[in-house]
Amino acid sequence: MPKTSAFRSAGVALVLLLTGAGCSPVDSPAAADSRPLALTTFTVLADLAENVAGDVIRVESITRVGAEIHGYEPTPSDLIRADGADLLLANGLGLESWFDQFTADIDAPTVVLSDGVEPISIAVGDYKGRPNPHAWMSPVAAEVYVDNLVTAFSDLVPSATETFQANGAAYTAKLRAAAGDLSSAVASLPDDQRMLVTCEGAFSYLARDAGLDEGYLWAVNQEGQGTPQQAARLIDTVRERDVPAVFCESTVSDAAQQQVVTDSGAQFGGVLYVDSLSDGEPVPTYLDLLRHDIQLITRGLDGRV
Template sequence: MKVGFRGAAAAMLSVLAITLSACGGGVTAEGDGRKVVLTTFTVLADMARNVAGDHLRVESITKVGAEIHGYEPTPGDIKKAAKADLILDNGLNLEAWFAQFVADLDVPHAVVSEGVAPMDIAEDAYQGKPNPHAWMSPVNAQIYVDNMVRAFSELDPDHAEDYRANGAAYKTQLGAVGDDLVAAVSTLPADQRALVTCEGAFSYLARDAGLTEKYIWPVNAEQQATPQQIGSAIDFVRQRGVPAVFCESTVSDAPMQRVVEATGARFGGVLYVDSLSEADGPVPTYLELIRHDATTIATALAGASQ
């Protein structure tokens, strides 16, 4: 997997980081007086905005549609980070580039997955390492919220009570969307409760919903899927009679289309994991992401075999 900085680019970014961090943090965005919270990707940004309310300005380093795993920070990202008051990252080895990104910045950061019980990746070179996609469980997402409430209260004690109230209200919504996820899948016959995706990003969601998970590759990487990985997915679909398969919005579905061609399974649709959509798209918020994925999975698995 391609990660981090290389050669001259790394030196340039490091020098820029040192220069900017010397200027100090606490630079507010657009002069509106609010402190700035920077997240590593759009899903975290949306969650953080629900907790922050109007008191903090929350921005994402990566843009909508970005592939988070192998992201390479730009000088502009370093400049933005140096002006932030707090940086939030997922942890669990999701942002392989993050350590170098913040190494020379005098900006506090919080790991929002702290306290989550990670599920291990079961296959290939990543076997035994934590699956980083913990936010795909609405139950885990409530732990994320607690960590955000704590970090925001330390950053801005004057509004700590508001952060606690916002967090509690948002956790209620997360609980409801989690219940809806389980309900959507519970209508499926037991032999149709199998989730086949391109990336192994749905372990936590599958666990919550009672789905058996199968994927082509465990973690998004630059190389194409191997024949062995595609063959394994084909065998699973054939053996289980899986009626529909899926792929994520940030990667090509070409490998999964080969599974479709070989098995006769239906391509059930695009799922969202690492990125939200634009505001007018199907998943502008984290809550909508979970709803979209649950509906897409349940509808395709129920309808494809009818």
């Protein structure tokens, strides 16, 4: 049986079990909400979508806070939720390797929010030449996501088009303010301190916006991440550039990066957020994520760890 069909069979069985136990999904608060449902692949996209949707559309994320999005394995309950969605929202650019199979038998339309973004190609490693999928890490590129959300939601609920347009314009203004904050923060750094070193190459778009050079252990989450060879190459780079601080992301292990710290003499600058928001502080929203990362990066590169 194909994997998707197996998910579907298991999901149907779960619904029957819940119904038989007196816990029908229609009794849940979400089922009582008559608004259209837009389902995103991860929490960052959900926050972007909620800012455009306002009160007109209910937005939920398939993955929970803290989930690693690249190799996520959908559950039967995920499939049930997708079956009940009116719209599916994905990042695209190869980020969600599981998504095509997940949606193979689902009727809801899918919108790829990165459509229209000029991708940055991965320069090294097994993924060389492929697009870097983390385009939302640029507040400039995130404006494209907002435009796509306005269009998608207007197609779904045409009567609320003006609301979506107004919400999108207001949020775009906040993105532009965040982009200005990024440029101003990095402008205060000496030229020779403008190198961002992370576990994953998830900051290429943000680095481009800010005028930062970039170094990382691996380009995209993959098996064998943080190998001794990867660490050795990065240690050499950190020593050559005299990088004061290195970072890692919240959804991956920092063990290999801690080895870089030990062998290079750099400080560990802290945990950055990329693929997931947090449950409360420090990054409950996408704008908080940008602010947190910008502040942490500039403090680390300025030697204030």
